[in-house]
Amino acid sequence: MEDSAEFLKILSDDMDRESKNVNIDYYHIVSTYDCINDWLDRQPDKSVAIQKLNTKIREDVFFIWYEINPEVDPISMFTKVNLGKIPLTNSELIKALLLNKDNFGEDVYKQQMEIAISWERIEQGLRDDSFWYFLNEVDKSGTRIDMLFELKAKEYNNKLEKPIETNQNLFSFLV
Numbered sequence: 001m002e003d004s005a006e007f008l009k010i011l012s013d014d015m016d017r018e019s020k021n022v023n024i025d026y027y028h029i030v031s032t033y034d035c036i037n038d039w040l041d042r043q044p045d046k047s048v049a050i051q052k053l054n055t056k057i058r059e060d061v062f063f064i065w066y067e068i069n070p071e072v073d074p075i076s077m078f079t080k081v082n083l084g085k086i087p088l089t090n091s092e093l094i095k096a097l098l099l100n101k102d103n104f105g106e107d108v109y110k111q112q113m114e115i116a117i118s119w120e121r122i123e124q125g126l127r128d129d130s131f132w133y134f135l136n137e138v139d140k141s142g143t144r145i146d147m148l149f150e151l152k153a154k155e156y157n158n159k160l161e162k163p164i165e166t167n168q169n170l171f172s173f174l175v
Contacts, residue, residue: 004029013037023109024099024116031120090173091145095119122148146172 020030
């Protein structure tokens with residue numbers, strides 16, 4: 001989003017929290033900002049925590065930004081750029097399909113926001129270890145939301161005339 005840099009400049013505790021509903025990028029920026037602030041508020045020595053966080057970001061975080069021409073298909077460019085990289089999980093691929101702007105009518109941002117917020121709430125619920133270990137005896141690889149898609153995919157796959165092989169890496173995405 002072109003004006004994300006401007007949005008980051010005005011990001012503060014005093015800003016109107018409804019501004020995060022302007023688009024999906026703002027929502028995630030504000031959510032991350034709030035999450036970091038909540039974590040900092042729980043730290044016994046906030047100044048030490050800020051220094052450690054600052055050091056961690058400067059030394060270990062790298063941002064990769066690709067500017068593409070508006071004429072270029074973003075999906076094919078994404079595929080090309082990420083070829084040979086760490087593969088996306090089933091849930092990440094499903095989320096990309098669900099949030100694809102071509103799936104929506106006129107009010108794209110509102111509909112995308114509703115899905116993104118619901119998705120985030122589900123993931124937060126699954127991050128609660130007491131709930132997660134009620135559902136599972138061990139922590140599985142991948143994201144926890146993948147388990148929901150795997151269960152639903154198996155259920156749906158059993159009803160298909162020609163079921164998809166369940167041993168594929170992208171089984172739930174393919175279903």
